[in-house]
Amino acid sequence: MRWLSVVQAAAAFLAGADIVAALPSSSPRDLHVHERREVSHQRLHRRLDGDVVLPMRIGLRQNENAAAQSELWLREVSDPKSENFGKHWSADKIVEAFKPTDETVDTVRKWLVENGIAKERITHSDNKGWLAFDATAKEAETLLQTEYYHDADTHHDAKRATVGSNAYHLPGHIRAHVDYITPGVKSVSMNLHKRRLRRSTEERSEDATSDASATTKSRNSRRSRKAFPPDMVGKDANSLDTCDQVLSPACVQALYNFKAPNPQDPVSPKNVLGIFEEGDYYEQLDLDTFYHKYVSSQVPNGTHPKLESIDGGVAPVDNIADDGGESLLDFCVAYPIIYPQEITLYQTDDEYYAADGGGGSGLFNTFLDAIDGSYCTYSAYGETGNSDIDPTYPDKEGPAADNPYQGQLMCGVYKPTNVISISYGVYEQDQPYAYQRRQCDEYLKLALQGVTILFASGDTGVGGYTYGTFGNSGYYGCLGEKDNVFTPSQACSCPWVTNVGATEIFPNKTVSDPEQAVLEMADRPNGNYSSSGGFSNIFSIPWYQLAAIELYYLVDNPPYPYYHNGHWQNATNGGVYNRNGRGIPDVAANGDNYPVAQDGRFYLSGGTSQSAPLFASLLNRIIEERIKIGKGALGFINPTLYAHPYVLNDITEGKNPGCGTWGFSCAPGWDPVTGLGTPNYPKLLELFLALP
Numbered sequence: 045m046r047w048l049s050v051v052q053a054a055a056a057f058l059a060g061a062d063i064v065a066a067l068p069s070s071s072p073r074d075l076h077v078h079e080r081r082e083v084s085h086q087r088l089h090r091r092l093d094g095d096v097v098l099p100m101r102i103g104l105r106q107n108e109n110a111a112a113q114s115e116l117w118l119r120e121v122s123d124p125k126s127e128n129f130g131k132h133w134s135a136d137k138i139v140e141a142f143k144p145t146d147e148t149v150d151t152v153r154k155w156l157v158e159n160g161i162a163k164e165r166i167t168h169s170d171n172k173g174w175l176a177f178d179a180t181a182k183e184a185e186t187l188l189q190t191e192y193y194h195d196a197d198t199h200h201d202a203k204r205a206t207v208g209s210n211a212y213h214l215p216g217h218i219r220a221h222v223d224y225i226t227p228g229v230k231s232v233s234m235n236l237h238k239r240r241l242r243r244s245t246e247e248r249s250e251d252a253t254s255d256a257s258a259t260t261k262s263r264n265s266r267r268s269r270k271a272f273p274p275d276m277v278g279k280d281a282n283s284l285d286t287c288d289q290v291l292s293p294a295c296v297q298a299l300y301n302f303k304a305p306n307p308q309d310p311v312s313p314k315n316v317l318g319i320f321e322e323g324d325y326y327e328q329l330d331l332d333t334f335y336h337k338y339v340s341s342q343v344p345n346g347t348h349p350k351l352e353s354i355d356g357g358v359a360p361v362d363n364i365a366d367d368g369g370e371s372l373l374d375f376c377v378a379y380p381i382i383y384p385q386e387i388t389l390y391q392t393d394d395e396y397y398a399a400d401g402g403g404g405s406g407l408f409n410t411f412l413d414a415i416d417g418s419y420c421t422y423s424a425y426g427e428t429g430n431s432d433i434d435p436t437y438p439d440k441e442g443p444a445a446d447n448p449y450q451g452q453l454m455c456g457v458y459k460p461t462n463v464i465s466i467s468y469g470v471y472e473q474d475q476p477y478a479y480q481r482r483q484c485d486e487y488l489k490l491a492l493q494g495v496t497i498l499f500a501s502g503d504t505g506v507g508g509y510t511y512g513t514f515g516n517s518g519y520y521g522c523l524g525e526k527d528n529v530f531t532p533s534q535a536c537s538c539p540w541v542t543n544v545g546a547t548e549i550f551p552n553k554t555v556s557d558p559e560q561a562v563l564e565m566a567d568r569p570n571g572n573y574s575s576s577g578g579f580s581n582i583f584s585i586p587w588y589q590l591a592a593i594e595l596y597y598l599v600d601n602p603p604y605p606y607y608h609n610g611h612w613q614n615a616t617n618g619g620v621y622n623r624n625g626r627g628i629p630d631v632a633a634n635g636d637n638y639p640v641a642q643d644g645r646f647y648l649s650g651g652t653s654q655s656a657p658l659f660a661s662l663l664n665r666i667i668e669e670r671i672k673i674g675k676g677a678l679g680f681i682n683p684t685l686y687a688h689p690y691v692l693n694d695i696t697e698g699k700n701p702g703c704g705t706w707g708f709s710c711a712p713g714w715d716p717v718t719g720l721g722t723p724n725y726p727k728l729l730e731l732f733l734a735l736p
């Protein structure tokens with residue numbers, strides 16, 4: 045699994061309602077601090093000239109009705125018992141439902157007009173969540189009773205300076221309608237040479253990018269590869285006798301009871317599998333080497349995904365030091381299951397941000413921006429748009445050899461595919477909770493539109509990576525003073541995605557034997573390899589999972605003290621997991637010993653990185669069959685799966701050790717190691733063909 049760890053950046057916080065003591069006496073306005081930085085911007089040491097034009101954006105307060113109702117809306121379209129099951133929403137309907145109320149828009153607009161910002165200067169963003177206008181620094185300082193600072197020491201710097209303030213004020217009756225304003229406590233990157241008010245809307249929207257003060261470092265790693273068993277080299281690549289040693293595509297078919305598609309069969313151009321990659325790139329020759337050995341009569345050489353390059357993402361590449369492991373695994377798993385169906389590759393980022401020595405970056409926000417333009421400026425939980433931990437564009441830094449991306453952040457340039465598989469993640473404690481909640485809202489919106497999103501659960505059992513995995517630059521093990529509190533992985537902990545754990549065929553077992561939860565206790569760089577699972581500290585148990593988790597606690601109550609509501613810091617009983625958190629994972633699929641060619645040689649890969657595209661590919665097959673009978677995409681499948689667990693092979697053997705424990709145990713029914721179990725293709729197909 046490609047697990048990019050990001051250290052939480054110091055975040056600005058929303059100040060309370062303290063009233064400003066020293067307002068100019070001429071001000072009749074009832075002004076309050078709306079936001080204030082905990083620590084003032086150190087880098088922004090120069091006062092901004094009054095005639096610099098600022099791209100002002102006002103993030104409007106989220107629609108409370110939408111916030112309160114959105115889970116119900118998703119339930120309505122995804123609960124097989126609901127009348128509106130399968131009636132997915134259009135993107136326009138989502139914008140309408142989630143936009144701020146008319147009262148909010150009108151109140152804020154009126155306040156601006158009364159304070160000298162003419163109506164014609166104010167525009168409303170695509171997702172209706174923002175009001176935008178240009179204002180000179182002087183106008184904005186008066187409006188918000190603030191002072192702007194920047195970091196440009198030279199004329200050249202001024203072309204891409206960072207501008208922000210340490211605090212700003214709003215009247216009481218406006219505060220309730222405003223999430224936050226940029227530039228403000230959250231800085232923007234902009235050109236200080238622009239000093240007049242004559243620019244077009246396009247220029248304006250291109251100007252504002254989010255805070256550039258990223259101080260985080262990311263490192264990435266993946267499961268260490270295993271050597272290809274020497275005595276298997278000359279053997280029949282597709283023999284079912286050795287699936288415990290090398291899991292060929294033929295073994296996957298036998299295990300989950302399906303056949304490879306006929307490559308001559310027509311397929312729907314609308315049903316393409318989406319795969320996300322960051323900082324990892326496929327090589328065509330390696331894919332061909334794999335096809336040639338394992339699926340030569342099905343997948344022709346040269347078969348490759350369609351690249352949807354996001355913010356400079358590239359693929360394929362030759363000869364880069366850290367190429368291939370994740371991408372090659374994903375495509376080698378998916379193509380044999382779905383070909384002649386096609387794959388869309390959502391490749392984010394550029395080499396600079398993704399490389400081991402590069403700057404820090406968040407995961408997924410730039411991807412979500414690219415497939416849903418309305419996400420670029422979506423406000424929720426005090427977060428609007430991308431944050432300090434996300435990459436900013438155009439790339440300011442990075443060695444020239446890495447060809448930093450010089451374009452703007454991409455918003456809404458691609459369409460999401462019906463099914464998207466993501467084998468990347470971090471841990472919940474690595475990113476601000478508000479950041480993760482906002483992202484999870486977006487997964488809900490995609491689910492409402494009929495997109496099925498699968499995430500790999502992670503490869504580190506109930507803990508995180510051990511010290512040293514990232515060159516000693518970070519410690520991601522377990523939480524708490526005693527370093528023994530379990531660490532849920534994310535973004536797979538969002539309840540509106542399908543979270544996939546890993547199983548394996550145990551040594552000397554065959555495809556006809558029940559699988560077990562994956563477990564390798566070997567001294568690997570990342571510690572034990574076991575399927576990440578447990579209970580979220582951020583998200584509570586979603587409705588569709590309540591009965592399954594209750595049953596698990598009855599059948600196989602874990603032998604550890606616990607806490608509630610994610611408050612591990614306050615547990616006085618030594619609790620190590622959140623008793624009422626969203627359970628991880630939902631389902632599982634084989635995640636071990638998959639053959640992958642890299643630089644012309646075969647080795648064995650694995651991880652939940654293998655499990656997610658495997659499960660996703662089967663869902664894409666099912667959608668294809670549904671299209672043939674006039675039905676459509678599946679959308680959010682968890683409610684259907686939890687209501688019909690017999691379509692999965694229940695895994696009852698295995699554990700996921702970590703944090704000095706043996707972790708949780710598999711049990712009959714759902715468990716926090718392998719979820720509901722692995723796919724039983726004919727049963728899954730039958731169920732989903734029968735649904736509307």
Ligand SMILES: *[C@@H]1O[C@H](CO)[C@@H](O)[C@H](O)[C@H]1NC(C)=O
Binds near residue numbers: 329333336
């Ligand atoms: C496909 O590519 C592989 C790897 O380069 C090669 O060994 C094989 O001969 C090719 N097959 C065909 C039909 O060209």
Ligand SMILES: *[C@@H]1O[C@H](CO)[C@@H](O)[C@H](O)[C@H]1NC(C)=O
Binds near residue numbers: 551552
């Ligand atoms: C599998 O079988 C081989 C040969 O019979 C034996 O040496 C090995 O110990 C077995 N492995 C396990 C895990 O049972």
Ligand SMILES: *[C@@H]1O[C@H](CO)[C@@H](O)[C@H](O)[C@H]1NC(C)=O
Binds near residue numbers: 611613614
């Ligand atoms: C947890 O403890 C911290 C400080 O000890 C306190 O500020 C916070 O309110 C507590 N949270 C809960 C839910 O008890």
Ligand SMILES: *[C@@H]1O[C@H](CO)[C@@H](O)[C@H](O)[C@H]1NC(C)=O
Binds near residue numbers: 570572701702705
């Ligand atoms: C691996 O699992 C063992 C068995 O529970 C445990 O003692 C050990 O701490 C684990 N290693 C890591 C790095 O979590």
